[in-house]
Amino acid sequence: MLKAFENxxxxxxxxxxxxxxxxxxxxxxGLHFLSDSVASHRVxxxxxxxxxxxxxGIDSPHEIRGWRDAAPKIAVGMEGAPxxxxxxLPAPLGAGSGRGFYDxxxxxxxxxxxxxxxxxxxxxxxxxxxxxxxxxxxxxxxxGKAWWISANSDSHQxxxxxxxxxxxxxxxxxxxxxxPVHSTAPQLTNGDFWPGYYSRTHVGSTDFSYxxxxxxLRAGRVWVDHGGLVDALDVRLRAGGDDVPLGGVLHTRRGxxxxxxxxxxxxxLPNWSEFLPRLAKVDVIRGAITGPVxxxxxxxxxxxxxxxxxxxxxxxxxxxxxxxxxxxDDGFYVxxxxxxxxxxxxxxxxxxxxxxxxxxxxxxxxxxxxxLWFYTNPMWVLPTR
Amino acid sequence: xxxxxxxxxxxxxxxxxxxxxxxxxxxxxxxxxxxLLTQVVAAVESLGARxxxxxTHRVQVFETAHVAMSIGLCSTVSDAQMSAVLADAVAAxxxxxxxxxxxxxxxxxxxxxxxxxxAAKAHSDRSSGRVVRFPGGGALIGSVTFExxxxxxxxxxxxxxxxxxxLDAVLVTRDFLRPRWQAGQLVLHVQPAAGGxxxxxxxxxxxxCCAAHG
Numbered sequence: 001m002l003k004a005f006e007n008x009x010x011x012x013x014x015x016x017x018x019x020x021x022x023x024x025x026x027x028x029x030g031l032h033f034l035s036d037s038v039a040s041h042r043v044x045x046x047x048x049x050x051x052x053x054x055x056x057g058i059d060s061p062h063e064i065r066g067w068r069d070a071a072p073k074i075a076v077g078m079e080g081a082p083x084x085x086x087x088x089l090p091a092p093l094g095a096g097s098g099r100g101f102y103d104x105x106x107x108x109x110x111x112x113x114x115x116x117x118x119x120x121x122x123x124x125x126x127x128x129x130x131x132x133x134x135x136x137x138x139x140x141x142x143x144g145k146a147w148w149i150s151a152n153s154d155s156h157q158x159x160x161x162x163x164x165x166x167x168x169x170x171x172x173x174x175x176x177x178x179x180p181v182h183s184t185a186p187q188l189t190n191g192d193f194w195p196g197y198y199s200r201t202h203v204g205s206t207d208f209s210y211x212x213x214x215x216x217l218r219a220g221r222v223w224v225d226h227g228g229l230v231d232a233l234d235v236r237l238r239a240g241g242d243d244v245p246l247g248g249v250l251h252t253r254r255g256x257x258x259x260x261x262x263x264x265x266x267x268x269l270p271n272w273s274e275f276l277p278r279l280a281k282v283d284v285i286r287g288a289i290t291g292p293v294x295x296x297x298x299x300x301x302x303x304x305x306x307x308x309x310x311x312x313x314x315x316x317x318x319x320x321x322x323x324x325x326x327x328x329d330d331g332f333y334v335x336x337x338x339x340x341x342x343x344x345x346x347x348x349x350x351x352x353x354x355x356x357x358x359x360x361x362x363x364x365x366x367x368x369x370x371x372l373w374f375y376t377n378p379m380w381v382l383p384t385r
Numbered sequence: 386x387x388x389x390x391x392x393x394x395x396x397x398x399x400x401x402x403x404x405x406x407x408x409x410x411x412x413x414x415x416x417x418x419x420x421l422l423t424q425v426v427a428a429v430e431s432l433g434a435r436x437x438x439x440x441t442h443r444v445q446v447f448e449t450a451h452v453a454m455s456i457g458l459c460s461t462v463s464d465a466q467m468s469a470v471l472a473d474a475v476a477a478x479x480x481x482x483x484x485x486x487x488x489x490x491x492x493x494x495x496x497x498x499x500x501x502x503x504a505a506k507a508h509s510d511r512s513s514g515r516v517v518r519f520p521g522g523g524a525l526i527g528s529v530t531f532e533x534x535x536x537x538x539x540x541x542x543x544x545x546x547x548x549x550x551x552l553d554a555v556l557v558t559r560d561f562l563r564p565r566w567q568a569g570q571l572v573l574h575v576q577p578a579a580g581g582x583x584x585x586x587x588x589x590x591x592x593x594c595c596a597a598h599g
Binding site for chain 1: 413414415441442443448449450451452545546547548574576577578579580584586587588591592
């Protein structure tokens with residue numbers, strides 16, 4: 001089935017990566033193929049997350065909304081942070097490229113022309129769509145619809161690996177690289193980490209089966225971190241006697257007090273770079289639900305901003321926070337973000353929206369271990385009639 | 386478009402006139418448009434043109450956008466002669482006919498005349514376009530200060546991500562500057578780089594998407 005999917009719908013295989021109506025239709029046909037495959041029990045389950053969504057600007061806001069609305073059980077999200085996180089390590093000990101290999105610029109044919117130049121860079125290792133408070137991701141959440149983030153390694157060629165592609169490889173002709181061989185020196189211009197080594201997607205799963213993990217992903221019970229910044233995290237949105245976890249929607253009467261309850265276990269063991277990462281701050285981001293957008297290329301959410309920031313530096317025990325969200329009036333959503341506090345800057349929507357957000361990564365000088373963040377998926381609360 | 390603006394004469398010839406043309410050969414990438422522009426620039430230079438500004442433009446004539454070009458210059462040759470040279474340069478492309486637009490009229494493939502017209506207008510309005518060549522740009526190789534940059538036809542330096550360089554800060558040009566017109570100004574977008582230096586937003590050889598992914 002994977003082969004049929006690739007042959008029929010893969011953008012590279014079919015030379016269909018550009019931002020055109022025909023290619024957008026092909027992507028939707030691919031999602032329908034996956035839906036049909038699940039419905040006909042050809043495959044037990046399927047999920048689609050868009051990788052490195054802002055890297056080349058080829059996924060327009062209306063196309064992302066199109067995926068989500070065409071197959072809401074399958075197209076459930078995007079990478080909040082791309083892989084290739086070692087790519088910004090300075091030369092000669094690293095690739096000296098953009099973090100995440102985000103070193104592109106708009107392509108007049110393939111890119112959505114409405115994206116600003118900043119969108120082609122990462123911020124604290126995260127994709128612009130996710131890292132911008134009040135930006136594209138928030139504009140999707142403010143519609144009141146699910147759209148989740150993940151963080152994977154995109155592990156193709158690992159930084160400092162001592163193997164390399166087999167000699168005489170000809171991918172264009174053969175469709176594969178020759179078997180890897182030992183290399184005499186570590187491959188320092190490779191930009192990736194092994195899966196789980198740096199980027200982690202934490203899924204609230206009820207058991208260890210693939211099916212259960214996929215259910216957790218679909219439900220949005222997901223948070224992501226870099227460099228082992230956080231050991232464990234439990235966030236609940238509570239009102240009346242009810243609560244929901246990440247990805248949940250809480251229904252309660254207008255006037256009911258709503259509280260955000262947060263438990264975070266800071267890292268207790270060194271990460272794979274052999275140091276103990278230290279969580280310095282936790283931000284609460286809140287956004288109004290403004291309903292479906294009229295312009296499907298909307299990429300801002302003016303009703304979303306950082307509403308609280310907790311200094312948690314120096315805490316080694318479980319961090320317990322309770323943030324009162326007031327009595328419920330109109331529906332809203334909340335999500336969390338945290339940082340080691342090493343690189344902070346006002347967000348792209350201004351300091352009033354995000355006074356200390358992730359800073360744009362420096363091309364050729366981005367040590368990913370010195371700039372660590374976690375992001376959670378959102379939770380919504382809606383008034384019952 | 387032809388304008389009567391007088392600029393200083395040279396070589397004891399007739400007073401040179403400013404001249405702007407749009408060109409469209411239906412190129413699908415900035416890279417191939419730049420390749421063509423190199424030939425166009427060589428052709429007009431051989432006619433003695435000076436003060437050359439050449440740019441690529443995203444134009445939408447058909448459902449899919451493509452890349453058109455524009456060139457602005459000062460020369461003493463007649464409009465008719467310049468038009469003939471430019472028409473020749475775009476017509477020769479891979480056997481595909483191109484089009485040019487000068488002033489109020491165009492020639493070549495009618496559909497592409499529309500693209501050439503959009504490019505010419507963006508150039509004369511300085512409203513949009515990605516500038517490949519500009520007066521003073523040739524000297525900006527290696528590392529330069531922002532003060533040196535501001536002595537060229539670049540009007541504005543814009544730092545990305547919230548930081549803005551000082552005039553004495555160093556830009557490592559990588560010998561590849563592609564400023565963009567924005568609302569009448571020629572703007573160079575820059576970003577912080579290693580060792581407290583800056584680099585242009587555009588990378589000469591960006592990582593191809595999904596190419597090395599195999």
